[in-house]
Amino acid sequence: MTNPLLADWTTPFEIAPFDAISDDDFAPAFEVALAEHKAEIAAIADNPEAPNFANTIEAMEVAGGALDKVLSVFFSVAGAESNPARQELQREFSPKLAAHGAEISSNKALFGRIATVWEARDSLDLSAEQQRVLMLTHRGFVRGGAALEGDADARMKEIKSRLAVLGTEFTQNLLADERDWFMELAEDDLEGLPAFVVDAARAAGEEKSAGGPVVTLSRSLIVPFLQFSPRRDLREKAFAAWAARGANGGETDNRGIAAETLALREERAKLLGYDCFADFKLETEMAKTPAAVRELLMAVWEPAKARAEADGAVLTEMMHADGINGDLEPWDWRYYAEKRRKAEHDLDEAALKPYLQLERMIEASFACATRLFGLEFKELDVPLYHEDCRAWEVTRDGDHVAVFIGDYFARGGKRSGAWCSAMRGQAKFPKVQGPVVINVCNFAKGDPALLSYDDARTLFHEFGHALHQMLSNVTYESVSGTSVARDFVELPSQLYEHWLEVPEVLAEYATHAETGAPMPEAMLKKVLGAANFDQGFATVEYVASALVDLAFHEGDAPADPMAKQTEVLASLGMPRAITMRHATPQFAHVFAGDGYSSGYYSYMWSEVMDADAFEAFEEAGSPFDAATAKALETHILSTGGTVEADELYKRFRGRLPGVEALLKGRGLAA
Structure with missing residues (x-):
């Protein structure tokens, strides 16, 4: 029988036929698709025709379609619905994929063709998007080691393969500790x-x-x-x-993995001629340099630390009033902060939660997208990988735009956190295809499921990422949706969080789970009034993590990352009752792969923009101002990575932002 992963999908909108796919299908489909991609790459590299954009760059855009199908399904279920068989497959696939990628990036004949097209770019009459795809392809090969020779070339392949293994092990160790x-x-x-x-x-x-x-x-x-x-x-x-x-000793301990990962990243960067990994990684981001990142983080650190220390003194007094002497500890902060919030803002999380039903918050996130961008959502009845998952067709003016999948509940086989991914990206070449986008969260189940305010913000955040994928309108999938600089990718997601705080949105969709009554106006005012409550704590735990990440990659790789973490936190004067949001052994953003390595700062870099971007709506007089929404879609949400991020932002706002709007938004301005 034909492997369902390799067959043509005749399902609605060509969604993966999850009900026909078993774990036994993945390995054989992977091997077939991998061999097919290798043959496609060889055909491009060995093409006797003179290299041009069509037979080299566009051919590479098309190559690997079968492998993309297999991996999009596999990695979706491996992250959200893990089991021992899938974990074993992930350990098997990761080094093979890394070796395959290294083989492509070090293919001298292929790189020669890309370089030839690159050198002739001014005479090729390429569109702006084609020029961008060519530049990114050439740059990616150079940064991947395509120009390396001999021992350096071989060593780069070894490093990439080993890093892939380490990233998988880090993720699985963390999942095991969280699960067990x-x-x-x-x-x-x-x-x-x-x-x-x-x-x-x-x-x-x-x-x-x-x-x-x-x-x-x-x-x-x-x-x-x-x-x-x-x-x-x-x-x-x-x-x-x-x-x-990740730090319990034994087989699931991640501290050794972190140390080896950092050493290999430093070696990789130096093979490519960079002084350190942060220099290499940040070169293609908006920030460009470690110094620019540090400047931003320190501009926020000092006011955040001052606020946190003042808050900590208040919480300590409350604890002493309860008859508990000694210092405020990390396991005390949230408890006394919640008591303080209830006392000062008369805001009770337990009373608030019934008004934040998951179902109604999903409706709210959709309704805002309808008002801003004209999108409509119709639920689909299609098989998915877990019974908790749901799917919607997204349309505009009756035309198909995308498929959106939501997987909202925590369960044992799902890794922690929340994320958005595209099981298929938007493209017009070689054929028009709408994206299939998935949001994965870890909310507690209930009947009905109730969210904390932070949960509701997470839902809006991830849906902002989804909108970036769904509203993409480019030709080539390699630059569609969220294929942008890492410190720009969080702008749409963090910007969308602001619509949760729009009073008319909460007034309509924050309805009581039992009575159906809207949130009382007095409670609504308290919710919005407490929006910046405990921002000293939240900012300190985040910025500390970002500064530790930067320190790991900015100079020589530390032999003992835990000692380096301690050193950095001590130099910052980290308040004793606050810990890093992600300590090193559980810092999946940084060690589960290269994604946010020396890039965890990017959430704050994007927040500088999102605070300023929402002010554009406020200046226009409405959070749903049609002209501003149109400009946001035109210049940011639809353009993917076809233009440099700073240029896109300037097209939307007319200028780049400063840190003032962020400090004001977090209530940290002097």
Whole structure:
């Protein structure tokens, strides 16, 4: 029988036929598709015709279609619905893919053809997008080591292969620690917890077959437990397990992986002629240099640290008033911050949550996209990889735009966090194809599912990424959607978060789970008034992580990353009751792959832009101003990576932003 991964998909909108695919299909399909891509690359490299844009660059755009199909399905399920078979396949595929990529990037005949087209670019009558694709292709090969010879070439291949293995191991170790640990709760231990936390703990206990409620290391459960549990001993135990992920010794310990990864990245950069990995990595980003990144982060660090220290003093007094002497600890901060928020803003998370139903927040995110961009959403009945997943067809003026898939609930086989990916990107070459976009989150299940305000913000954030994919309108898939500079890619997602805070959006969609009543105006004002509450804490934990990431890659690779982490935090005067948002052994952004390595700062770089970009709507007099929304789509959301990011932003806003709007938005301005 034909392998369903390799067959033509006759499903609606050519969505992967998940109901026909088994784990046994992946390995044989991968081998066939890999061999096919190798043959396609060889045909391009060995083409006897003189190289031109069509037979070299466009041919490379088309090559690997079968492999892309197989991998888009595999990596979607490997991240969101992992099992031992898929983990083993991931360990098997990763080095093969790395070797395959290194083989392509070091193919001298292929690079010779690309270089020939590049050198003749001014005489080829290429469109602006074609010139951009040619430049990115040539640059990517040079940065991938195509110009290396002999031992350097061979060593680069070894480094890439090893890094792929290490990234997979890091991810799987972290998943194992998060999956395997849980803390059983007796009925007395539930005292003081709001109903939504109790319900989530009971649901987690059922999933773990624990016979009662449990706390797991899913952020959607452990964070509210740390916020609400009056049991300091249980908070300390849960926090210790959360902080120890990836650093528990034994087979799942990530500290050695981090050290080896950093050493290999430094060696890779030096093979290519760079002083350090950060110089190499940032060259193609908006920031360009480590110095520019550090300047931004330090401009935010000082006011954030001052705010956090002042807040910490208040929380310490509250703890002492409870009869607990000594210092405020990391497992105390969220608990006393929540009590303070309730006291100062009269905002009770437990009272707020029933107004933030998952279903209504999905509707809100869709409704804003309808008002801003004219998109319509119709739910589809199609087989997907898990029963929790849902799909919608996205249209505009009756025309198909995209398929959007939502996978919202936490479960044991899903890696932590939230992310957006395209199972198929938008393109017009070699044929017109609409994107298939997926948002994956880790919200606690419930009936109905209720979100924290932070959860709701995450939902809007990931949907902002999805809009970047769905509204893409370019010719070549390699520059479509989110194929942009890393420190630009978070702009659409972080900008979209602002619409959650638009009062008329909350007034319409924040309705009570039991009564259906809209959020009372007084509560709405409290929610918006408390939007910047505890921003000192949030900013410090984030910026500390970004500065540690930068320090790891800015100079010589540290032999002991944990010692380097300690050194950096000490030099910053890190408040003792706040930890890094992602400590090194669980810093998947940085060590699960190269994606955010020396690039974790990019969320804040993008926030500088998103704060300024939303001001464009405010200046126009409405968060739904049609002309501003059109400009946003025209200059940013539809253009993918066809133009340099700073130029795109200037086309939208007329100038580049400063840090002032960010500090104002976080309530950190003097």
